[in-house]
Amino acid sequence: MSGSSLYLDGVSVVFDGFRALNNLSLIIEPGELRAIIGPNGAGKTTMMDIVTGKTRPTTGVVRFGEHDLTRMDEAAIANLGIGRKFQKPTVFDALTVFENLELALKAPRDPWSCLRWVLGAQSRRRIEGVMEEIGLAERARDRAAILSHGQRQWLEIGMLLMQEPQLLLVDEPVAGMTDQETEHTAALLRRIAGQRSVVVVEHDLEFVRALGEKVTVLCEGTVLSEGSIDHVQNDPRVIEVYLGR
Template sequence: MNSFHMPKPVLSVEGLTVSFDGFKAVDDLNLYLDRNEVRVVIGPNGAGKTTVLDLICGKTRATAGKIDFNGKDLTKMAEYDIVRAGVGRKFQNPSIYEALTVFENLEMSYPAGRKVFGALFFKRSAEVIARVEQVAEEIFLKDFLHQTADLLSHGQKQWLEIGMLLMQDPELLMLDEPVAGMSVSERQQTAELLKRISQGRSVLVIEHDMEFVKSIASKVTVLHQGKLLAEGSMDAVQSNPKVIEVYLGH
């Protein structure tokens, strides 16, 4: 008997399809994500990349297929329940509270503040302060805790939003073009950050910057017209004739 068994993927997407007025934005997609993995999804515009994230986080409803996250079927769950189950999502534009300090932005994202009365009777406990400081250090903002968010650079705002998700300690973190508009040094720091935060969780990233993809990806998934075109290491994907034809060749 073979005693070695593969750990179950954290996320299993099977047969995922969504049609908008007969147009299949995502078409019979299968995707499996393991713990400690940074998966990057690439593909030309209109390939369905952002729609896949919308489907996983419940913003868009699937027409067919199943999204299994740790044994829960996300296609049947409300958006806020999906967040509670451990899925964190960062959109392309950072949604931070510009008038609040870095500390306050992080503090507001602490799960206890999420309940209806939680935000009103929220105690700034030692536990919360410790968590805020720990996350601030992870996202390179330890020295900016008491600065208002509007004074941060574009890259620092992106990190703050990642930090706000980390406060909730999600098991799956989804990021849509996290390094768009960042400086070269900020990109390098972001690569370091993503590798570090994938320890003990899964990270799913949509990205166009190939150098950045190369520096972070455990595995790359290429989408084209809502379908899976190729999957594997960055090197394998980059040398795949189909991928070069539809995507990298442009």
């Protein structure tokens, strides 16, 4: 996949005088897997909101390839190939696992096309393939409402895969997971990266270490440190922020 790079420059977001992001600059290359860590309120989720069009930056440049993301709405950004997984797993409870994936499948998304949509054999194979990949093949006809927390997380990751995004934003994918599920998830994300860029926001440093890729530390809405996990863990500024004085 050729891919575009994500480019944030001098991005600030101000809510009622509170600076959620402060002159944040960040570049994610095509195919890169990047972990973003930082204490509460560092602006990690706001950064994702900016990229996916949920929040508009007060100032700054946000580009994906040659597209100016600040001028596009959520749906248009998603259709550019930017997928997002939320902190709290959100899947469509009333629909089955299969139907959830079918909705995410890359296909025309206007109401008329949806009305006339017929599931072809190729698409069905793709959905089944992803269900295998996320380990939910057995649950195809179960409603998402009755899945366990971890299964919902995977279903959501599966939906992201169906979208065939170039850039994946993943917000705390292993929160509330067992160790085994965490390992499984790390493997899943590593497999996904390489074909596309992945940005993972995470609190769990063990998980970040397991990913074994470049790490960016955010603090008070700006980049504090960047590099390998060992590099940032030994950065005195990071230690100060995490451990206090």
